[in-house]
Amino acid sequence: MAAPLAVVLKGYPRLSETFIAQELAALEARGHEFEIWSLRQPYDDRIHPIHEQIRARRRYLPEYLWREPLRVLRSVTVAAGQRGFRKALGIWLRDLARDLSANRVRRFGQACVLAAELPRSTRFIYAHFLHTPASVARYAALIRGIGWGFSAHAKDIWTIPDWEKREKIAAARFGVTCTRAGAEHLAGLDAGGQVVGDGKIGLVYHGLDLGRFPPPPDIRPHRQRFNLLSVGRLVEKKGYDDLIEALAELPAGLEWHLVHIGGGKLERELRARARAAGIDARIEWRGKRDQTEVIDAMRRADLFVLPSKIAGDGDRDGLPNVLMEAASQKLPILSTAIAAIPEFIEDGAQGRLVPPADPAALRAAILELAADPGLRRRLADAAHRRLIAEFGMEAGIRRIDRALRAALAGA
Secondary structure, eight states: OOOSEEEEEEESSOTTOHHHHHHHHHHHHTTOOEEEEEEEOOOOSOOOHHHHHOOSOEEEOOSSGGGSHHHHHHHHHHHHTSTTHHHHHHHHHHHHHHSOSHHHHHHHHHHHHHHHHSOTTOOEEEEESTTHHHHHHHHHHHHHTOEEEEEEOSHHHHSSOHHHHHHHHHHSSOEEESSHHHHHHHHTTOTTOSSTTTSSEEEOOOOBOGGGSOOOOSOOOOOSSEEEEEESOSSGGGOHHHHHHHHHTSOTTOOEEEEEEOOOTTHHHHHHHHHHTTOGGGEEEEEOOOHHHHHHHHHHOSEEEEOOOOOTTSOOOSSOHHHHHHHHTTOOEEEESOTTHHHHOOBTTTBEEEOTTOHHHHHHHHHHHHHOHHHHHHHHHHHHHHHHHHOBSHHHHHHHHHHHHHHHHTO
16 A cells, blocks of 8 residues: 655655654654655765655655656646635746745645656655655645645744745644744744644754664773864754864863764865864864764763854754754754754763854863863763653654654554
């Protein structure tokens, strides 16, 4: 029997989105059957072990409509014969008038392909990310006359206009998001309720499936060199320009080394900054790595650093899963008081938080933590306890499971 649920993603599989893979694996374990529909082809040169555990069939929509003209034309013809096409077309034309862009045209073409190629048994569409995947899901659901829901995260909340968020919330069966700030913002746009949980919007932390991680190391040996680790995309909102500036101002007497894991469009620029600052020999740029290699690096490091900030276009982190992964290995954490990071880390309790975009504060915190192994151990132990007590995966998965089952039952 074909799956009754379709999951729409911007790209799959992706190394930077382990939280999505974790959720999909958990939903399969609870008996959900679904197909994965991706708007883009994969671009990473490897996958995480958890991607291999997910049995769902992967389907890829035309990333650019001109590359598959016959498929798109055939799908538009099929979609035009479905009962909701005229309504979907009218809504899309209204959206296009407010957002006249090739992106908006592409989303409707992808929605027609999705609507035409979905199995007849599909009763509900669930989209990860409120921007482009939710647009495709919404148009396709209208064409097919079925329901849809969404999970929102970070950039998709803060970089699209309020009118679009408001109308998507009104049209969706349910919505969840992974930070309190995001949930309160979206709930304020929900005509059905101004309180998180009172309307369509639910707060669901991704949490961590601790069964997929080894127990933390018993001790971290004292070494002459202070080893820092950071894992994140090399994009503006991660604040790596601030980290490089902070590291460049560390005293000559501190022997330090930074390992960075992740790729991104700013790699060349950031490596040039490090060379100009004279610290490139102390930084190891490892590029993209799978989760096994990430965890191994966490077990070898003395401090995890993530200097997040708000980008110029408003993009920002939610609650990065990598912070919880560091806590799972009792690796002390230094980050910034931005977005939802303080929902997990309280400064001085489970880690150190400094103001965003403040290299001087970042430098001072690195020096403080480098000088005090006892403080690092206390913070790491507290973060590990909080992770286990409050940020396990089960509570969030139960809520999504209930929402999907209710939606499928009412379809």
